[in-house]
Amino acid sequence: MARRSDHTREELKELILTSASKIIEKEGFSALTARKIAADIGYTPGTLYNVFQSMDGLTLVLNGITLEKLLPVLANSKDSNKDKAPEEIMKAMARTYRDFAINNRERWLMMFKHEISDEAEIPEWFRGKIALLFQPLEDVLKNHFSFKTDAERQIAARSLWASIHGIYFLHETGKLPLLDGKDVCENMTDALIDNCVKGLR
Amino acid sequence: MARRSDHTREELKELILTSASKIIEKEGFSALTARKIAADIGYTPGTLYNVFQSMDGLTLVLNGITLEKLLPVLANSKDSNKDKAPEEIMKAMARTYRDFAINNRERWLMMFKHEISDEAEIPEWFRGKIALLFQPLEDVLKNHFSFKTDAERQIAARSLWASIHGIYFLHETGKLPLLDGKDVCENMTDALIDNCVKGLR
DNA sequence: ACATTAATTAAACACTGTTCAATTATTAGT
């Protein structure tokens, strides 16, 4: 029996999240089970339920961490290209997002596979993290284009983002046949961004 | 014991698919289990495995049917708007796709939740059905715009499609916060299409 | 040292997909 003073509640939480991340990255989201995590950290499944409400709750926290990893990467991509034309900044950001998706494939896929069970609402803290993610792109739009209202700019940012994501996601899940070429996706998103910028001017 | 002459192999297949569709539409993809289908049609789980290779195989067939339902709906939307400007035809098609997604929500979501296990390839017959889906949009592009190569037109069609899908999908799965307004999605896709058409001219 | 408190566990429950030997129904052959 693991001694209860081996780890504080916080350490335990960290252990679980680290182990879970390891499993996801090695074997994918579908291999993430309570018993596997427990065995890995030297506890039993029940202990997980002392720290997290459910596997669903744990998944949500893990997805939150993924969002937190992505945010600075995107912001940094924006900043290190800030002297270029807006369409070039956005193209660089799109590539950054794609690279993140490829380098963190399983974590990235997990965010879209996971569905909160029983129609439970996505909690506010998580919606907040998603909203933050649009900020870098919104900043670019704010710096280079004019919008009648904030809402319109937010819509433009989300629209462009969802489009780019849509292309990468369908491509990565094998649902865009005939587009196996490596650069095709880049061409698609580049064209999309160019059109979008033309439309905004 | 169900008598083996109660239903031919074909009838049995039909029974299973009908029952599965019913369960999906009522309770969602996650409620679709072998035992539930079997109980519903008066057989035992094992019989399902005589007709389908696995639950995964059954899911793939069901997704194929969904694609087959969607194709004529889209083609019809194109045809009944053929005298309008290309951007209006495409907007109508986008709305048709959205309506299909809403009216067949669980079936639609299922196509993107399902992941073929064990890195097995998506079979050719399924890839073919996906490819067919892009045909109506490709036709519109062919009738109203000129492309250097067929490949370029295919890429344009897939790119626009994936973008529109990306917007609807993220919206419907609650991953586009701050965009709860009913018409916002329409505005987003309309703007996207207008920009795309501007870019193509 | 003892009583209290709290973490940890083992076991159970109700599920899942899947396999396979045994059973049962149908067909073919005599």
Next chain:
DNA sequence: ACTAATAATTGAACAGTGTTTAATTAATGT
């Protein structure tokens, strides 16, 4: 018509899953 071969169907089992809870064990306060 009766039997032998064949094929559909089943029930039981296996190895999993998330989750709950009573019992156990460890740490703490007195």
